[in-house]
Amino acid sequence: MNKALFLDRDGVINVDHGYVGHYADFQYIDGIFTLIRRYQDSGFVPVIVTNQSGIARGYYTESDFCLLMERVQQDFSEHGIHQVRVYHCPHHEQGSVAQFARPCDCRKPAPGMLIKAQQELNIDVARSVMIGDSWRDIVAADAAGVRRSFYLTNGSITQEMLKELDEKHSVNQVATLVEIRDIEEGR
Numbered sequence: 001m002n003k004a005l006f007l008d009r010d011g012v013i014n015v016d017h018g019y020v021g022h023y024a025d026f027q028y029i030d031g032i033f034t035l036i037r038r039y040q041d042s043g044f045v046p047v048i049v050t051n052q053s054g055i056a057r058g059y060y061t062e063s064d065f066c067l068l069m070e071r072v073q074q075d076f077s078e079h080g081i082h083q084v085r086v087y088h089c090p091h092h093e094q095g096s097v098a099q100f101a102r103p104c105d106c107r108k109p110a111p112g113m114l115i116k117a118q119q120e121l122n123i124d125v126a127r128s129v130m131i132g133d134s135w136r137d138i139v140a141a142d143a144a145g146v147r148r149s150f151y152l153t154n155g156s157i158t159q160e161m162l163k164e165l166d167e168k169h170s171v172n173q174v175a176t177l178v179e180i181r182d183i184e185e186g187r
Contacts (some may be wrong), residue, residue, distance in 0.1 A: 001124035005039040006114060006141060009050035012152055012177075013072075013132030021052075021060025023071045026090040031177035033079035035131075038181065040081060043141055044129065045121060048086040049113040049140070055088075056095025065090075085121065109136035114144035131180065142169050150180050 010016040015027040036046050050109050055062050055136075069086050076084055089108070095101035106112035116123050130141035130149040138149045142165045149171045151157060165171065174180055 001122050001127075002045045004115070004117065004121065004123045004125070004128040005036065005044040005046045006128060006132075006146065007036070007046065007048050008128040008132040008134065008137045009048050009110075012131050013048065016133070019054035019059045021054050021064045021068060023068050026068060026072065028075070029177060031181075033076070033081065035177050035180060036076070036081050036084070037079065038184075039129070045123065046081065046084045047117050047121065047123075048084060048088075049108070049117065050086070050088050050170035051108050051136075052088045052090050053092035053095065053107075055090035055123045056092035056097050056100035058096045062090055085117065087117055089113060103141075108134075109143070111144035114140060114146070118144065135164075138169075138171055139158070139164055139181060142166055150174050150183075152177070152180075 007013060010020055013029060013032050014020060015029060017025055020026055034181050036179045040046055052065055054060050057064060065088060089104060089106040090100045091102055091107050092103040093103055117123060125145035126147050128146050130137060130146045131152060132138055134153040138151055141149050147169050151171055151172060157171060172183055
């Protein structure tokens with residue numbers, strides 16, 4: 001079975017400018033290529049799991065999103081990162097695009113995208129890692145069985161937040177991607 005590096009997109013891979021659906025608006029976060037490559041070199045399969053309510057809200061189309069992610073794949077390849085699988089949720093209950101304006105089991109904090117990736121990519125979620133910038137990323141990972149996460153935020157993790165998770169789930173709060181590297185290297 002494979003170990004996965006689950007990554008949220010907006011706020012982890014790219015700067016979250018709000019509803020980023022076109023490459024012209026896509027700005028990588030410093031250190032993301034090095035971080036993904038480091039995990040990949042350690043045997044992890046990188047997997048993006050991202051809520052994309054901008055599709056349901058009509059800010060960009062699903063085709064726009066797919067075109068953007070094709071460009072991102074090209075950038076990953078140029079930095080030595082193999083094919084990165086992308087799972088996205090286009091739904092939002094308050095969306096204006098009827099086909100996507102509905103509840104679903106894939107929108108985080110639901111674990112649907114992670115479970116689908118687990119099944120399709122033969123992932124051992126208990127040995128996998130999640131990096132997210134929203135607590136809903138961490139909750140989704142927990143519900144899927146992930147037991148190690150990095151919460152990328154300048155905020156803090158409260159006891160109330162931790163009560164939402166399995167007691168075996170280890171979560172580190174980090175402000176930058178470099179801090180993840182330092183924790184992994186025992187610095």
